[in-house]
Amino acid sequence: MKFQFIYEHKQEFLVRLMCKVLVVSESGYYAWRKRPKSxxxxxxxxxxxxxxxxxxxxxxxxxxxxxxxxxxxxxxxxxxxxxxxxxxxxGLVSCHRRKKRKVLTTNSQHNNPVAPNRLKRDFTATKPDEKWVGDIVNRRFKVTH
The missing domain is CATH 1.10.10 (Arc Repressor Mutant, subunit A)
Structure with a gap:
């Protein structure tokens, strides 16, 4: 590892100086360079x-x-x-592609019965427990008879 560092920076610094700073011998560095790859x-x-x-x-x-x-x-x-x-x-890093998600939207084109709108968007109440509202979301419920 140290020899590799010396080899990569030999254009910037003296080999003798880097060997001294990294506490390795110059002869060891030059022997490493001559050694064939494993x-x-x-x-x-x-x-x-x-x-x-x-x-x-x-x-x-x-x-x-x-x-x-x-x-x-x-x-x-x-x-x-x-x-x-x-x-x-x-330096090969794979990029993760996101899966496309299907967006669920309201389907207004259906033959199911629609509840009547009795409040006509008037949500103000004159006394407690006078008006109760709720919402039911139909998400792929299967009706069996």
Missing amino acids: ARAKADRELGAEIEPIFEQSRQTYGSPRVKAALRRKGINCSRKRVARLMRLL
């Missing part, structure tokens, strides 16, 4: 190259479970956590 790092790079097109073809909507399923269909077997880690490293 088999795991190479495999991760190849898997990342497979993940990116799947993510883009999904219009950036697939998360790690769906990307893993797509990889499995291609014959590539790996864990969901590994796919999630590689997506995170590659």
Whole structure:
């Protein structure tokens, strides 16, 4: 991790100075640079190259479970956590599309009986318990006879 930081900032600061500040040896840093990439790092790079097109073809909507399923269909077997880690490293974040909700509105085009309007929108009462009002909302009630 420290060697990676030094490598990424070697244009801004002296390597010798960064090694001293981060308490690592210069020889260790240069040995790290010459060391070949591990088999795991190479495999991760190849898997990342497979993940990116799947993510883009999904219009950036697939998360790690769906990307893993797509990889499995291609014959590539790996864990969901590994796919999630590689997506995170590659900066691939799925966007969540909201489901469209059906808006319920009043249906005035029906043959059901309508209660008479006895108050005529006059809700003022001259004494307590003179006028009681209420509202009944019909939400898909099934009437059985």
